[in-house]
Amino acid sequence: MNPFQYRDNELYIEELPLTEVAAQHGTPLYVYSRQAIETAWHGYADALKDHGMVCYAVKANSNIGVLNLLARLGSGFDIVSVGELERVLTAGGDPSKVVFSGVGKQVDEIRRALEVGIHCFNVESVAELQRINEVAGTMDMQAPVSIRVNPDVDAKTHPYISTGLKQNKFGIDINSAEQVYALAASLAHINVIGVDCHIGSQITDVTPFLDALDRLLALIDRLAGKGIQIRHLDLGGGVGVQYQQDEPVVSLTDYVQQIVSRLGARALTLIMEPGRSIVANAGVLLTRVEYLKQNDEHNFAIVDGAMNDLIRPSLYQAWQDVKPLQLRTGTSHTWDIVGPICETTDFLAKGRQLVIEQGDILAIMDSGAYGFTMASNYNSRPRVAEILVDGQQTHVVRRREIFADLIAHEYLIE
Numbered sequence: 471m472n473p474f475q476y477r478d479n480e481l482y483i484e485e486l487p488l489t490e491v492a493a494q495h496g497t498p499l500y501v502y503s504r505q506a507i508e509t510a511w512h513g514y515a516d517a518l519k520d521h522g523m524v525c526y527a528v529k530a531n532s533n534i535g536v537l538n539l540l541a542r543l544g545s546g547f548d549i550v551s552v553g554e555l556e557r558v559l560t561a562g563g564d565p566s567k568v569v570f571s572g573v574g575k576q577v578d579e580i581r582r583a584l585e586v587g588i589h590c591f592n593v594e595s596v597a598e599l600q601r602i603n604e605v606a607g608t609m610d611m612q613a614p615v616s617i618r619v620n621p622d623v624d625a626k627t628h629p630y631i632s633t634g635l636k637q638n639k640f641g642i643d644i645n646s647a648e649q650v651y652a653l654a655a656s657l658a659h660i661n662v663i664g665v666d667c668h669i670g671s672q673i674t675d676v677t678p679f680l681d682a683l684d685r686l687l688a689l690i691d692r693l694a695g696k697g698i699q700i701r702h703l704d705l706g707g708g709v710g711v712q713y714q715q716d717e718p719v720v721s722l723t724d725y726v727q728q729i730v731s732r733l734g735a736r737a738l739t740l741i742m743e744p745g746r747s748i749v750a751n752a753g754v755l756l757t758r759v760e761y762l763k764q765n766d767e768h769n770f771a772i773v774d775g776a777m778n779d780l781i782r783p784s785l786y787q788a789w790q791d792v793k794p795l796q797l798r799t800g801t802s803h804t805w806d807i808v809g810p811i812c813e814t815t816d817f818l819a820k821g822r823q824l825v826i827e828q829g830d831i832l833a834i835m836d837s838g839a840y841g842f843t844m845a846s847n848y849n850s851r852p853r854v855a856e857i858l859v860d861g862q863q864t865h866v867v868r869r870r871e872i873f874a875d876l877i878a879h880e881y882l883i884e
């Protein structure tokens with residue numbers, strides 16, 4: 471479902487012209503579509519049916535309004551910090567549907583997660599397993615755990631977002647997994663319930679997912695042979711999204727059917743932790759052209775948005791489409807869309823064929839995932855507002871920061 475459509479040369483989100491949203495709330499601005507988020511979530515829930523649970527990966531977009539939408543749908547959540555846990559709770563999420571991933575869980579994070587009763591910890595090392603056992607012991611509890619196994623599968627995605635290879639810090643080597651499960655089963659305050667893996671993000675071919683699945687199922691069978699019964703299988707993040715029109719789209723129904731057919735008679739519940747594919751295509755970053763500047767080789771459109779607002783292009787050379795909110799007629803030129811930050815890597819897009827003028831507003835498409843959540847205050851730039859559109863209604867789900875917010879926790883020397 472694409473909520474962004476041109477009508478009479480004006481770009482709309484759902485039932486609203488984006489120029490109206492920008493006029494009301496200023497730029498730069500993140501704008502999300504409620505319908506698109508809900509439709510994407512239902513895509514997973516419908517494909518999984520009663521085979522399992524969707525645990526939305528909060529890191530993709532952790533806005534409380536967005537989490538609240540998903541909590542209302544009954545979603546579970548994948549978190550990587552106590553901060554994300556508090557967001558989920560504030561948004562009305564059910565702690566018993568929360569899985570806790572991440573390689574560096576701290577004692578207070580483990581304690582809080584046990585206190586609120588999360589579904590399980592996805593454990594990434596022996597040292598972490600021992601720490602969880604100790605903390606649960608001090609609380610006289612048993613901690614539900616799943617071991618995150620690193621299956622050594624090449625996800626064929628950008629090397630910075632590939633996580634399931636031996637050279638990546640994530641998970642426990644599949645070759646030592648049985649030993650670690652045996653240890654976990656022997657610990658007094660650990661309750662082994664699952665197997666987990668996450669091989670990377672923005673994967674647009676199901677083959678690496680299915681290769682990882684085959685390795686995990688073989689492990690689950692070996693564990694059963696040793697008397698360790700696994701109840702759930704967590705396959706990690708969701709499928710990749712289309713940033714460019716010629717990129718492949720994975721059918722979730724086919725993907726889940728292939729998983730289910732491989733499960734065979736095993737009594738396993740599935741968990742999926744999609745982030746990007748729930749929110750990426752549902753959001754845009756709006757940015758205004760402040761100046762146009764040309765030399766004999768390059769045309770620069772200097773905009774008010776920057777790498778601190780959306781770092782994906784600078785960090786991963788990620789390509790995201792750029793659409794003017796109002797289409798102009800005239801001769802197009804090739805533009806680099808650059809921000810005001812003092813870094814050469816401060817660009818949102820390069821080499822785009824556009825007809826633009828100073829003052830125009832551009833939408834950086836597909837910015838709903840890993841957009842605002844990766845934003846910073848670099849160059850003392852306040853983080854921008856986030857707006858959720860629902861039909862013709864707009865909800866401010868985060869107000870724009872002001873200078874006072876930036877210095878609120880800083881002090882002069884005494």
Ligand SMILES: Cc1ncc(COP(=O)(O)O)c(C=O)c1O
Binds near residue numbers: 572670
């Ligand atoms: C452990 C874990 N689960 C889920 C996700 C979400 O992945 P995606 O946004 O590709 O669906 C990530 C991010 O890559 C992750 O690290």
Ligand SMILES: N[C@@H](CCCC[NH3+])C(=O)O
Binds near residue numbers: 840
């Ligand atoms: N932040 C990355 C994805 C990382 C996923 C987190 N493990 C991106 O924008 O593509």
